[in-house]
Amino acid sequence: MTDTYDPEGRSSSTRRRFLAGGTGLLAAGFAGCLGGASGSSGSDTDGTGDDGEDGPVAVASFFSFYDFGRKIAADTPVTVRNLIPTGLHGHGWEPNASITRQIVDADAFIHVGEDFQPWADRAIQTLKDDNVDTQLINVREGVELVPLAETLDRDEEGVGEGRGLDPHFWLDPQRAKQAVDNITEGLVELAPDHEETFRANAETYKTDVLERIDADYQAIFDAADRDVVQLAAHNAFQYITDRYGVEMRPLVVNLAASGDVKPSDITEAKRVIDENDIRYIGAGVFETRRPAKQLITETQVEAYFPVTPYAGVREDWVENNWGYEEIAYNINMPTFEVVLGNKPPEEAGHDGWAAEWRNFE
Template sequence: MAESNTRSSNRRQVTRRRALAAGAGLLATGAAGCLGNVSGGTSSGESDGSEDGPVAVASFFSFFDFARKLATDTPVTVKNLVPTGLHGHGWEPNASVTRDIIEADAFIHVGEDFQPWADRAIQTLKDDNVDTQLINVREGVELADLAATLDPDEEGVGQNRGKDPHFWLDPQRAKISVDNITEGLVELAPDHEDTLRENAETYKTDVLETIDSDYQDIFDRADRKVVQLAAHNAFQYIGVRYGVEMRPLVVNLAASGDVKPSDITKAKETIEENDIRYIGNGVFESRKPAKQLLAETQVEAYFPVTPYAGVREEWVENNWGYEEIAYNINMPTFEVVLGNEAPEDVGPDGWAEQWRNFE
């Protein structure tokens, strides 16, 4: 009976993935990794976006997406401050963003010492006694220790020195941020408390729980427990949650930094020892290190991964959020790099062609 239930669960998971992927089409064709300083997406749930109600601005795409889902059927407008095509960690905006925060009713942020520009904006609010409400999505989240692969020069975040800030990659920890955003939006729009709380419970159950289950299925089916990423050190929480070892090539917290020859050497050893044929590469990161591994090792191709820290133009046009990115980008890649599926057998039709060694 247990085996039957497992098969049924797996069928539901595959169906959900394909349903979400079916609308994706050939979305990646011709898109560059960084699309320039284009305006980020906005949403007001199911309202008309006229901004007659309160406005909340978010410093990071994932939490913008959570907030806009919670704001459905309320007058709350939610805006993403990070421009399309840019990674949310390491971006340095101009002064106009601080003005946007000052003019907003609430500022959704990731906690101190993760986005320096957000810290400066918060200090400005405090110094000038601006009454923009602050919503810290990281409050109450238990952070994991920094990975052993991390550059020793990096110490961690705020009062949590030595901790990894990328907690939202774990859907269970992401639930806590949803709760934090919910409390903030309830304070912002108390007349719509019931709707906000109902939306939050629905999102946690229907989206985050399902993503968690589907990720677990992917990693449970894998014989290999090592993933080589030509990407920065943002994926440890996937490893912590699902019992797999992430080997990032760029060993700092942000999507920047040089790749040392010793890092390439270690990656080559990992690839050979684990008979790795496919690796992951950050969507918003350089392709050069991945191409070097293609040229110098048995690796046949790289495919996309993202820590949900930014969006491409076509993702905005198709209204992709955390859920859609999980099912159309990260999950297919993890299926491939773990050896569960051939590239041609995952994702929406044409996925492998779109994303194999993408530019």
């Protein structure tokens, strides 16, 4: 891949001129394969989402890796943007043409590898077919994935050879380090003059953030008497089970947050709740709360609290500049403390956390 900015740090104009023309197979291909409903882009999460950057621009197909990218690119001319609209989950979403144009116009596209986001796969294929020089950065390259969970719908397909692997590796902070390394290598290729800064930022993030998150998660799970957690969420938390040894039971037995809940799913959740004397469950922040409310009505569960696989952001999270680290400490960790029985809700999280998140809408 050739460098995509000139020696003075300006972004390449080749792609921008092509896009502005609005003609050719590229525009037709995107219009045909990526038409879908969406809101506005969530690209302003880091405050650099305006047009007119002087340096290279990288766009990311998933919030977690946008966040890693912006931390690695700090103090360089590279701008990293999040393509997922605020309030939406990064898996099971179809963008409209405006999102696709941002990919074409970008100098690099940070993506999660094949078979996870169909719209990203189609965009990548179109870029290749039309010889667009957007650099591709695959965050999953070299990551050791685990087989699909037994709790999945048997018709479900994952990623990788044979489509039999679970893609949600970034929930394990140790595996997330490989994604940081992959993004770093991509940004070094994009802007080699800033290699030293990229690598220093990446090492600091892996050591000061991911290592600390891993240690703090480990302490939470080590302290737990309970070894089964019921989640009213999709099947995205197997890597928590793999890393920390606590069984995370999803309610939605497929990999996408948009999956339907079947009566058999509710029946199985009721069994798990009854057999394990579960009083609190986790509910997906960007998923319907209807099943969680049903379990409160029909079982001994008293309340649900938030969990997220770092796949999206709310408006207040954007306003507070939350990333992977802040979501871990303010959302997932307090909920795991509660659902594992380590702490009562009133003692988890910051002051007022329980009141804010108990049975949240």
